[in-house]
Amino acid sequence: MKKKILTSLFVLMLSLFVAVQASAANNTTRLGGQDRFDVSINVSKEGWSTANTVVLANWDAFGDALAAGPLAYKNNGPLLLTKADSLTPRTKKEIQRLKAKNVIIVGGPISVSENIVKELRGMNISVKRISGNSRMEVANNIAKEMGKASRVVIADGFNFPDALSIAPWAARNGYPILLTNNKHNLESSTLNLIKSWNVTQTVISGGPLSVSDQVYKSVPNPKRYGGNSRYEVSANIANAYFKNSSQAFVTNGQVFADALTGSVLAAKKNAPMLLIQPNNITGTVQNSIINNGYSKFTILGGPVSVSNNIQNKLNGDLVGQTIVVDPGHGGKDPGAVGNSLAEKEIVLDVSKRVNSKLKDSLAKVVMTRNTDTFVELPDRVKEGEKANADLFVSIHVNSFTDPSANGTETYYNSQYVGAESKALAQEIQKELVKAMKTNDRGVKEAGFYVIKNSKMPSVLVEIAFISNTNDAKKLASASYRQKAADAIYTGIVNYYK
Ligand SMILES: [Zn+2]
Known part of the structure; x- marks a missing residue:
């Protein structure tokens, strides 16, 4: 019995070691030296x-x-x-x-x-x-x-x-x-x-x-x-x-x-x-x-x-990764509206900021829309399939009839790779709440089309409530939009770690 415990402890430690090894990406070999002769x-x-x-x-x-x-x-x-x-x-x-x-x-x-x-x-x-x-x-x-x-x-x-x-x-x-x-x-x-x-x-x-x-x-x-x-x-x-x-x-x-x-x-x-x-x-x-x-x-x-x-x-973890960034709504579909803001505009802006951070880390980004256009939900999922994407991140803002509802929540679905999707959702949620200083409404499972039908780890982020005065102020601000983008980006990076 004792031996069994020791063995499984050993296996656990070994797998931890392997996990640590795998997380430190080593994509580079430097042929350097003091001078050109050395090189x-x-x-x-x-x-x-x-x-x-x-x-x-x-x-x-x-x-x-x-x-x-x-x-x-x-x-x-x-x-x-x-x-x-x-x-x-x-x-x-x-x-x-x-x-x-x-x-x-x-x-x-x-x-x-x-x-x-x-x-x-x-x-x-x-x-x-x-x-x-x-x-x-x-x-x-x-x-x-x-x-x-x-x-x-x-x-x-x-x-x-x-x-x-x-x-x-x-x-x-x-x-x-x-x-x-x-x-x-x-x-x-x-x-x-x-x-x-x-x-x-x-x-x-x-x-x-x-x-x-x-x-x-x-x-x-x-x-x-x-x-x-x-x-x-x-x-x-x-x-x-x-x-x-x-x-x-x-x-x-x-x-x-x-x-x-x-x-x-x-x-x-x-x-x-x-x-x-x-x-x-x-x-x-x-x-x-x-x-x-x-x-x-x-x-x-x-x-x-x-x-x-x-x-x-x-050497970054995102090198060689393909990530779908999916700004919700667009065109004839404004998404949620409130406090003189439209969801489709906010999420496109945040998505573009996420895109630029990801590209700077040498990830390949597929945007499901780059402009104020309407894209059907199945077409958004197909973009990910076509690109053989590694992750799918859909970006939204929330709304409710009661204006006191506020905060950040992130959704995943268990249809395909539920555990990975949930882990990604948790990383992003944690960073978003910290950066936006919003109420943590947690990570939840839901059947939204894009996360239910994407086969790769996928999440749907609700940054904050457009219908709440305090949240909406943040959603209107360029610096908070950047904070949201940075947080989503950091969540993705942490997921890879
Ligand atoms: Zn939405």
Whole structure:
């Protein structure tokens, strides 16, 4: 008997432990370090236990290295960095760890000196240098080294973001990256290369200010991925080529080194390279994460490049979740009216505020209406089914003939996943009462259509009474509407915890 109790206690503790483990979402891997050398080495360690071939580039001049990602990928080896005069000791150690037999240096002796070549040969490594009179020529020579391809990629040779955003896709498919000159045009040697290869499609990364329209008109079957910023270009490339990936690489769009060395690993993992600001994911990139459903992230660089705030955001419980926000009523159906207020207007406003909080946590939100329109109840339920939603939250305000009735209540239904729905209702109710300072009328079961027929955890929230003077004052106030939205949001977050 005693043993049985102990066993069940053990099982209980084990399940608690598992629950705790599961609640701390861990969607991110950070490949960071003190500096870009560390990052490149950590990328290398993550991607390769050994590698026959390593590509080596200068640590602070991106010109020669911009096109090197696809070359490294083709050789199934990492791209490592060195200072120009002598092989950076940490990089040397990493080359030894990889047991590399070949090193391909990209760039001339000013980028990576002859001393380094000697040092590598002294390590019994065979060395090949790919150089040229300009970065455009280096890129052409890298392309030739990779071999003839049916598609090529063109990017700005004098700024790095667009080339690095497209690098994982180019690398994965074996397409070389060719570069424009400082006038954003192609050198004749590059055009000749494209012609001689009978290229069938030219993919241009970046807008006309990076790769000119003249280039666009002179290459075979061009396809351009532009954008208003480097961030947008990276998002547009992800949207075009990495729709079916579940993971993404995230890096600071202002520095080249981490994106450069990380691009080879991103290619290996079939992940896009998303560029962000150290403490901000711009709107288009955020939408790309949400709409493509990325739920695993590799962060390139330390917390100065990509802040811990961003990492926490990517680690959030709502990442990858789809949530229906259902503002009640609308159009010809005003819902409850009273104290010069209409329910349909209040709940749409609160719902929009909930929507923006959820999106900021990288959840995908489906609004059953965004404007003052009438939507039938079955259509609201269908929206959730269509989106294969994880949660359904219907937002209403209450009314009663007796104006003294007041307070907050949240409903669930037991038809499908009653326990989960009830738990969600309790979390939201608790937060709403606290935030709105309303009378706690509790969590109740009811057969409202949208919660009875939604198969996922679903609740219907009655924020407060429009028919009560005190409650109505709060419902009329923008700051209380925000409080209500924050509370609903926090309730959802707590439910996931
Ligand atoms: Zn209602």
